[in-house]
Each structure stands twice: as C-alpha cells, then as structure tokens.
Amino acid sequence: HKKAWEDAGLKYKGHTDALRDFFKKNAIMMLGCKELFVGLFSEHIPLAKVSKKITFKNLSIFLKDFYKETHFKKMGLLGFNPHAGDYGVIGGKEEKIMEKAIAFVNAFLHSKKDEKFFKKALKDENLQKELLLNFKGKGVYLP
Known part of the structure; x- marks a missing residue:
C-alpha cells in the first residue's frame, strides 16, 4: 500500500522504485500469468x-x-x-x-x-x- 510506505517514512513509491535503488539497476514492473504477461513502462x-x-x-x-x-x-x-x-x-x-x-x-x-x-x-x-x-x-x- 503506497500510503503505508509513505507513513513509514520510506522514500519509495513502491517495490520497483526500491529495487531500482537497492540494486542500482533499471527495474521493470511486471505482472503476469500463463496467458498474459505485462511490463509497465510508466509506473508511479x-x-x-x-x-x-x-x-x-x-x-x-x-x-x-x-x-x-x-x-x-x-x-x-x-x-x-x-x-x-x-x-x-x-x-x-x-x-x-x-x-x-x-x-x-x-x-x-x-x-x-x-x-x-x-x-x-x-x-x-x-x-x-x-x-x-x-x-x-x-x-x-x-x-
């Protein structure tokens, strides 16, 4: 939940932002199942x-x-x-x-x-x- 992260004082808007920062690499938010897999270009x-x-x-x-x-x-x-x-x-x-x-x-x-x-x-x-x-x-x- 984005509000919980904000209330906890975390500077990230979500997991993708956090992973990008932690690993110093580009990260792509991806969602999927067997029938459909989606990568989000613009997130947060x-x-x-x-x-x-x-x-x-x-x-x-x-x-x-x-x-x-x-x-x-x-x-x-x-x-x-x-x-x-x-x-x-x-x-x-x-x-x-x-x-x-x-x-x-x-x-x-x-x-x-x-x-x-x-x-x-x-x-x-x-x-x-x-x-x-x-x-x-x-x-x-x-x-």
Whole structure:
C-alpha cells in the first residue's frame, strides 16, 4: 500500500522504485500469468507526466530490457493515447516515437552489437540509420 510506505517514512513509491535503488539497476514492473504477461513502462508517476516520459530513448531502453529479461518471441505495445492507431488524426507524436523505438530495438536485437553501441546509438541518429539499413528484412521480435 503506497500510503503505508509513505507513513513509514520510506522514500519509495513502491517495490520497483526500491529495487531500482537497492540494486542500482533499471527495474521493470511486471505482472503476469500463463496467458498474459505485462511490463509497465510508466509506473508511479502522475498521469499528467506520462506523455513527457514517452521518448525515443526511454522507450528503446525499456523495450530492450523487457525483451532481454523475458525473451518473448512476440510482444505487443499498447499506447498511452487511445487514438494512437488512428494514423495521427488525433495526436500522433506518441505513435511515431513508438514506431521508431520498435524499429531501432528490433534492429539492435538482431545485430551483433553490444550494450556500449546501444547507448551510443541512442544519442546518434546516424548510427540508428546505419543499424536500420543493415536490419532490413531480417524479421522482428516486436510487432
């Protein structure tokens, strides 16, 4: 219970925040059963701040880490905007970020590149383009 943590003087909003801090590593909140497994991209932040968190860098890191922890061969990505699938008629920024991150992470996962390259490519669009060119037609992990 979030209020109990607050009343106890804990600085964390939940287990994921605490684990992230204790182990000094990124942590992903995951919930699941045999039929459905969910990783939450934005956790413990007010709804008004969620759209600001959806960046190419943040989403790419999340998708890569989620795949590396689960090794699912097929994953879906749900958008924040309920109209994300309407091809930009209402909004569209989130959808473009999601498409770019999915393509980049797919290319990275199929490449023989290391984590150092991944971190560098997050900041360098030329490296992203080069990676995507080498990836064309090699299949995808993420839809």
